[in-house]
Amino acid sequence: VTGGVVASTPDPPYWAVIFTTRQTPDIEGYDETAAAMEALAAQQPGFLGIESVHDGADGITVSYWATEDDLLSWGRHAEHLVAQRLGRERWYERYELRVARVERTASHPRPR
């Protein structure tokens, strides 16, 4: 059992950034930047995990953070700001980014 996309996260409360995206046909550079940002995010303070699924032009990526300050700091990271600009200008026809406080969770299978 690998768990696939499912991230192991601690007991709540913690924070989630739900990033739902519709891509443009211009995907030049997208895969490399997305992979680099995922690796860079994982090095930031308070990073708890990331889940990402794409199907064609549609994607949902959820990253988890220990505190709101941690996710705000990642949002202001210099390399991340460059990637955000490229995303708005080139890669994303539309997106919604939602910052949410995780209050309760349920797991399957039940935690041992």
Next chain:
Amino acid sequence: VTGGVVASTPDPPYWAVIFTTRQTPDIEGYDETAAAMEALAAQQPGFLGIESVHDGADGITVSYWATEDDLLSWGRHAEHLVAQRLGRERWYERYELRVARVERTASHPRPR
């Protein structure tokens, strides 16, 4: 611009149920039940929208609700309880369900 998977939701605060799943190889009945549950969810009080992306055995579905009571009521809906049991017994090798309060959002393109 269709927006694809991206749901249009009101200004926060509102609630999100982040349901991240890893499927088993047994998918008999899954697609029909998933479609029926999505249609049924959309009829419930406080339903704001749903976003779902799957790639092979991995999936992320996020549903949005006006209040925590609304999402709890949906979780206790009789037909939904039957589907939940089938999910645990047959379709999902692993899942995490996270209930979160959406505090802030950012949209692209910017709202008109």
